Amino acid sequence: MVGRTYAMFDTSLGRCGIAWSDGGVIGVQLPAMREIETRRELLRRFPDARERTPPAEVAPAIDAVSSALRGQSHAPAGLQLDMTSAPPFSRRVYELLQRVPRGETVSFDEIASRLGMTGVIHSVKQAISRNPFPVLVPCHRAVPSPGETSGAPTFGGIVTRSRLLALEGALAGRGVTLFDALLSLAPPPRSAESA
Numbered sequence: 001m002v003g004r005t006y007a008m009f010d011t012s013l014g015r016c017g018i019a020w021s022d023g024g025v026i027g028v029q030l031p032a033m034r035e036i037e038t039r040r041e042l043l044r045r046f047p048d049a050r051e052r053t054p055p056a057e058v059a060p061a062i063d064a065v066s067s068a069l070r071g072q073s074h075a076p077a078g079l080q081l082d083m084t085s086a087p088p089f090s091r092r093v094y095e096l097l098q099r100v101p102r103g104e105t106v107s108f109d110e111i112a113s114r115l116g117m118t119g120v121i122h123s124v125k126q127a128i129s130r131n132p133f134p135v136l137v138p139c140h141r142a143v144p145s146p147g148e149t150s151g152a153p154t155f156g157g158i159v160t161r162s163r164l165l166a167l168e169g170a171l172a173g174r175g176v177t178l179f180d181a182l183l184s185l186a187p188p189p190r191s192a193e194s195a
Contacts, residue, residue, distance in 0.1 A: 004049040011069040017042035024080030027132040032157035071167035090127035140164040
């Protein structure tokens with residue numbers, strides 16, 4: 001593999017994008033209203049990337065994003081994220097977020113505390129806002145304060161934090177939302193065998 005490459009893929013919420021390098025996945029783009037907008041945003045982030053069929057090493061990441069957007073648990077084995085362009089502090093935040101269990105949230109303040117640092121809430125927020133790996137590094141589980149679930153995840157397109165948390169069951173006590181009702185009416189994705 002030479003340079004950066006990307007591919008678009010289908011999920012239950014729309015077309016997503018993924019970019020990778022020799023070191024692993026370098027970015028995920030969640031769906032916008034139209035595929036062209038998703039692609040445009042991905043290429044804005046990775047202008048030198050060329051479209052290509054994803055290799056086997058990228059399949060676990062695509063499967064993880066697709067599963068998560070269907071509301072299914074995802075624990076990708078063999079997932080390779082290339083974090084070389086992320087600052088060291090951001091990497092620590094991303095590694096911590098990967099350990100936050102599905103269906104749970106953690107506040108920015110608690111992240112700082114778990115990192116053993118005080119007075120870095122703004123830095124935590126900045127790292128989360130720059131997360132290039134939404135869903136794979138579950139920045140949607142990081143909330144400004146306990147119970148605050150508004151806002152969009154990084155590179156989230158039409159997907160909001162509350163949608164992702166609802167899919168994970170983190171908002172179970174809040175009642176059924178319009179999004180939940182529409183999701184329950186959606187047909188199941190077609191399998192490769194039925195195609």
